Amino acid sequence: MHISEGVLSIPVLSAGALITVAGLAIGIKKVKPADIPKVALTTSAFFVASLVHIPIGPSNAHLVLNGFLGVLLGWAAFPAIFIGLVLQAVLFQFGGLTTLGVNSANIALPGIFFGLLARRFITLKRPNLSALIAGLAGGLSVMGSGLMVALSLSLSGDSFTLVSRLIFSAHIPIAVVEGIITGFVTRFLLRVRPEIVGCNLSGFQMKAYGNAALLLLITTFSISLLAPPIVEAHRVSVFAWYDGKVVVGKAYYANGKPAKHAKILVHKEEQPSHILTVESDEFGRFSFTPSSHGEYVIELVAGLGHKATTVVKVGKVKKGQKAVLDVKEPQKAVAPTGSVGNILEINVSCKKIEQLLEKVLERHLAPVRDELEKLEVAQSRVTFKDVVSGIGYIMGIMGLWAYMSSNRKS
Amino acid sequence: MTCERLASGNSILHLADPRIKIVLASFLSVEVVFLKTMAALILALIWAIFMLYVTGLKKDILLKRLFFVNVFIVVLWLVIPWSTPGATLFQIGPIGITREGVMLCSAITLKCNAIVMFNMALLSTSTIFALAHALDHLKVPSILVQLFFFSWRYLHVLEEEYIKIKRAAMLRGFSPGTNLFTYKTYANILGTLFVRSYDRGQRVYWAMVCRGFNGTFWLLSHFRLGSRDLILMSGMLILGICLLFVEWSTNWHL
Numbered sequence: 188m189h190i191s192e193g194v195l196s197i198p199v200l201s202a203g204a205l206i207t208v209a210g211l212a213i214g215i216k217k218v219k220p221a222d223i224p225k226v227a228l229t230t231s232a233f234f235v236a237s238l239v240h241i242p243i244g245p246s247n248a249h250l251v252l253n254g255f256l257g258v259l260l261g262w263a264a265f266p267a268i269f270i271g272l273v274l275q276a277v278l279f280q281f282g283g284l285t286t287l288g289v290n291s292a293n294i295a296l297p298g299i300f301f302g303l304l305a306r307r308f309i310t311l312k313r314p315n316l317s318a319l320i321a322g323l324a325g326g327l328s329v330m331g332s333g334l335m336v337a338l339s340l341s342l343s344g345d346s347f348t349l350v351s352r353l354i355f356s357a358h359i360p361i362a363v364v365e366g367i368i369t370g371f372v373t374r375f376l377l378r379v380r381p382e383i384v385g386c387n388l389s390g391f392q393m394k395a396y397g398n399a400a401l402l403l404l405i406t407t408f409s410i411s412l413l414a415p416p417i418v419e420a421h422r423v424s425v426f427a428w429y430d431g432k433v434v435v436g437k438a439y440y441a442n443g444k445p446a447k448h449a450k451i452l453v454h455k456e457e458q459p460s461h462i463l464t465v466e467s468d469e470f471g472r473f474s475f476t477p478s479s480h481g482e483y484v485i486e487l488v489a490g491l492g493h494k495a496t497t498v499v500k501v502g503k504v505k506k507g508q509k510a511v512l513d514v515k516e517p518q519k520a521v522a523p524t525g526s527v528g529n530i531l532e533i534n535v536s537c538k539k540i541e542q543l544l545e546k547v548l549e550r551h552l553a554p555v556r557d558e559l560e561k562l563e564v565a566q567s568r569v570t571f572k573d574v575v576s577g578i579g580y581i582m583g584i585m586g587l588w589a590y591m592s593s594n595r596k597s
Numbered sequence: 598m599t600c601e602r603l604a605s606g607n608s609i610l611h612l613a614d615p616r617i618k619i620v621l622a623s624f625l626s627v628e629v630v631f632l633k634t635m636a637a638l639i640l641a642l643i644w645a646i647f648m649l650y651v652t653g654l655k656k657d658i659l660l661k662r663l664f665f666v667n668v669f670i671v672v673l674w675l676v677i678p679w680s681t682p683g684a685t686l687f688q689i690g691p692i693g694i695t696r697e698g699v700m701l702c703s704a705i706t707l708k709c710n711a712i713v714m715f716n717m718a719l720l721s722t723s724t725i726f727a728l729a730h731a732l733d734h735l736k737v738p739s740i741l742v743q744l745f746f747f748s749w750r751y752l753h754v755l756e757e758e759y760i761k762i763k764r765a766a767m768l769r770g771f772s773p774g775t776n777l778f779t780y781k782t783y784a785n786i787l788g789t790l791f792v793r794s795y796d797r798g799q800r801v802y803w804a805m806v807c808r809g810f811n812g813t814f815w816l817l818s819h820f821r822l823g824s825r826d827l828i829l830m831s832g833m834l835i836l837g838i839c840l841l842f843v844e845w846s847t848n849w850h851l
Contacts, residue, residue: 191666193704211741235752235790242774250787277725278721281666
């Protein structure tokens with residue numbers, strides 16, 4: 188759950204801090220002086236619950252209860268979770284000052300979102316259904332936190348991609364247990380002391396806002412939850428150029444990783460049947476020698492119907508190449524008579540220079556091509572970040588909307 | 598609960614003004630996060646260890662705390678060195694350990710431990726009450742400070758309640774396992790805990806209203822900056838400048 192100090196990049200840390208400041212501002216506004224002891228006591232209970240270890244198979248995990256806190260407190264859960272984390276940081280050195288913002292946002296936002304959503308459906312009349320909904324909210328909150336932890340890690344650098352996936356999968360069993368316990372706690376409270384679950388500390392309830400808006404929010408949220416892995420898996424790109432003799436190219440996924448051992452089909456000028464097949468190597472690179480001039484369509488087939496195409500023109504450069512090749516023949520013929528005619532000598536040296544230039548340019552252009560290739564990769568990677576920022580926008584709009592609706596009420 | 602164990606002592610760090618300590622801890626944490634060169638990070642870590650030494654706390658407590666902090670770091674060490682692309686340092690079977698991965702992990706380890714040690718030396722050496730008091734002086738929103746204060750005040754009470762309920766369950770033959778019954782029992786324990794905390798919160802509020810509580814949190818004592826605090830502050834500022842100097846003058850990048 189907690190991300191340690193010194194791991195995340197500075198943009199991620201500052202984004203987390205900003206979100207937390209905004210969340211705290213909303214949360215503090217919801218807490219009236221009369222609510223302070225109740226919110227504080229719930230915070231203590233949250234802290235104590237985080238010390239409770241629940242057995243899961245051979246291992247055990249401590250509860251997070253962010254979804255349940257969202258159900259109980261609404262937006263006031265933000266300061267509650269923040270304070271819980273401050274206490275943990277000072278007392279146990281779990282998390283710390285610089286990661287406080289990111290960690291609070293990661294735990295509080297999903298909890299508040301699903302908690303407020305679940306609160307809408309919790310009634311005394313149907314305690315079992317209410318418990319089920321609260322349990323779902325509890326489980327989904329932990330999943331949401333896991334996703335946000337994974338996102339904060341993977342946005343901090345490509346090296347963390349694998350770690351973030353591992354951490355996300357580690358959240359799945361915890362989410363299941365958390366969901367079950369949240370459901371049972373809700374049912375217990377509905378039987379014993381229903382006013383606690385129904386307690387309206389935040390004064391926030393989505394009454395008149397239509398179910399349509401709610402459904403829209405749920406669908407966008409769940410789509411954005413699912414989108415990153417799908418987008419990442421489906422997008423493949425191929426980039427190729429002609430260097431005078433051979434066509435060289437690179438195949439990669441949208442996250443910048445090379446497509447290893449991928450099948451590449453080469454078509455000639457939009458003809459349906461491919462003229463040859465090549466396979467990319469360990470680094471996603473491939474090359475082939477074109478047999479004649481014209482446009483070549485290079486198609487990358489990365490399995491499961493993921494395709495990418497690019498077009499390479501073979502011809503104009505080929506002419507230059509021919510010129511270079513042509514040089515050699517007159518050169519041999521000219522060499523013995525070179526000392527006789529001045530004009531001829533200049534002619535030859537011009538061609539020699541051209542040949543040399545060709546070589547030098549080739550050498551100098553190679554890094555530029557590499558750069559171009561990297562740029563292309565970086566551009567296609569933006570799509571992944573777009574999805575992430577999309578989630579951010581949804582969260583932001585949700586916060587704004589909640590804030591405005593709360594103002595209207597008070 | 599043995600939470601505030603680090604706060605007992607009478608070193609210069611224990612006696613210093615909590616306001617100064619909060620400001621210094623925030624400043625140093627942020628500065629260390631921004632550091633990029635190995636030399637500066639190592640210097641920060643050495644300073645942090647030195648500060649822990651100054652606190653005069655027992656080594657076994659400190660090491661135990663640091664051990665738990667480094668669990669996450671160990672996970673990073675297990676994954677990042679081979680999954681980061683870069684120049685291969687050495688091969689273990691089919692797995693190549695890259696220089697970039699090792700450097701990244703070392704930097705994270707240094708950063709994390711340096712920040713945690715600074716926070717241990719500066720923040721954990723104050724009691725939570727002193728910190729809440731200092732936060733109020735530092736103009737943190739009053740409601741947040743009050744929440745912080747009350748949460749801490751009732752933490753032990755609730756923990757005792759939890760231990761009592763759990764003991765009662767254990768006495769009746771409850772043994773936790775991976776089954777629905779265990780989860781249900783834990784849920785009921787937590788539910789009871791929440792009911793009791795809610796009721797107690799209500800009673801505390803009424804008691805406070807009886808004593809004239811109107812939302813203002815009065816501070817009766819005020820901190821005073823002494824020469825000790827000035828020494829601490831100037832020492833830390835020199836360290837901060839040293840770190841920046843090392844950062845800018847070396848090329849030993851990640």
